Amino acid sequence: MRRTQYVPTTDWLPLDKSPFLMRVVILTDAAQVARRAADVICQCVNKKPDAVLGLATGGTPLGAYRELAERFSRGQISFSHCTSFNLDEYVGLPVSHPESYRSFMDRHLFSLTDFASDRCFLPDGNAADFEQACLEYERGIAEAGGIDLQLLGIGSDGHIAFNEPGSSLSSRTRLKALTQQTREDNARFFSSIEEVPELAVTMGIGTILDAKQVLLLATGSGKASAVRAFIEGPVTSQVPASALQLHPHVTVLLDEAAAAWLVRRPYYDHVESIQRRLEQATKAPSEG
Ligand code: F6R
Numbered sequence: 001m002r003r004t005q006y007v008p009t010t011d012w013l014p015l016d017k018s019p020f021l022m023r024v025v026i027l028t029d030a031a032q033v034a035r036r037a038a039d040v041i042c043q044c045v046n047k048k049p050d051a052v053l054g055l056a057t058g059g060t061p062l063g064a065y066r067e068l069a070e071r072f073s074r075g076q077i078s079f080s081h082c083t084s085f086n087l088d089e090y091v092g093l094p095v096s097h098p099e100s101y102r103s104f105m106d107r108h109l110f111s112l113t114d115f116a117s118d119r120c121f122l123p124d125g126n127a128a129d130f131e132q133a134c135l136e137y138e139r140g141i142a143e144a145g146g147i148d149l150q151l152l153g154i155g156s157d158g159h160i161a162f163n164e165p166g167s168s169l170s171s172r173t174r175l176k177a178l179t180q181q182t183r184e185d186n187a188r189f190f191s192s193i194e195e196v197p198e199l200a201v202t203m204g205i206g207t208i209l210d211a212k213q214v215l216l217l218a219t220g221s222g223k224a225s226a227v228r229a230f231i232e233g234p235v236t237s238q239v240p241a242s243a244l245q246l247h248p249h250v251t252v253l254l255d256e257a258a259a260a261w262l263v264r265r266p267y268y269d270h271v272e273s274i275q276r277r278l279e280q281a282t283k284a285p286s287e288g
Helices: 030-047 062-073 101-108 130-143 180-189 205-209 221-232 240-246 265-282
Strands: 022-027 052-055 083-086 088-090 149-152 174-177 199-202 213-218 250-255
Touching: 022 030, 022 265, 030 052, 030 062, 030 149, 030 213, 030 250, 062 101, 083 130, 088 101, 130 174, 130 199, 205 240, 213 221, 213 240, 221 240, 221 250
Parallel strands: 022 250, 052 083, 052 149, 149 213, 213 250
Antiparallel strands: 088 199, 174 199
C-alpha cells in the first residue's frame, strides 16, 4: 500500500503565534539564539510599529540587542514608534553609574537605534517614595496599553526580572532584596561583590504574566538546572520562572548547553518540527 505523508490542515493556525502554549526551541549556540530573538522582536514591531516592548538587561540579551542594532543600521527595522519598559533597576546606583540598568540600555540598545528617549522607561532606583513610584510604573504600563512582547532572561536560581525564589506569583512592581546567588552572579559586572546593590525595583511576576507575549532566552550551562526546573518542574514560587507555564503565549529560545538537562528534549524537537512544517505550509509561495 502506498503511504502518503500526513499534511495537517493549517486553516486554524494564527500566523503570528504557535499553537503550542510554551514553545521550546533548542538552537545550537548563543549566536542563533540572538538571531531568533531578534526575529521575534522584529516580527512584533513590523506587525505593530507602536508596540510596547518589555526589555531585559544582563549578559543574555546582549547578542539580540547587537542584532537589532545591526538590522536598524541596515534600515530593516525602526523602533521610533515603540514604547519600552524595562524589567528592573538597582536601588541606590546613580543613573549615570555604568552598571545602572539605564546606562546599560543606553549603551547596548537605545543609543544604537531610534527608540524615542521619552518613551523608554525603567523603574526608578532612586525614588523618594518607592511605593508611589512602583504604582506609577504599573500605571504607565497600563496607560501604554500593556506590554505586547516581554523579553526575559533567567537567573541561575530561576528568577525572572528580580523576582527571587519565594516571590508571590501575583506580585507587581516593588522593591526586592537580591539573593546572595544573584549578587554573586552579577558581581562580574562590578569590581567586587560588595559593590553589587542589595536591593532592586522589579516588575512582579503578575506584571510579567500580563504581557501579551513572552520571549525567554537562556544560554550556557549555568542555566541548565533552572531551565529544567521551570519548564519541567511544578509551578512554584520557589522557581519564579515556572509561573510562565500559566501564560498562553511563551517562546523559550535555548542553546544546547542551557537545554542539556531537559528530559523531554526529543518531544520539544518533535513539536518544533511540526511547528516549522505548519509555518512552511502557511507561507505565501513568494516567501519561498
Ligand atoms: C535583567 C533581569 C534578570 C536577568 C537574569 C539573567 O533585567 O531581569 O532577571 O535576566 O539575572 O542574567 P544574565 O543574562 O546576566 O545571565
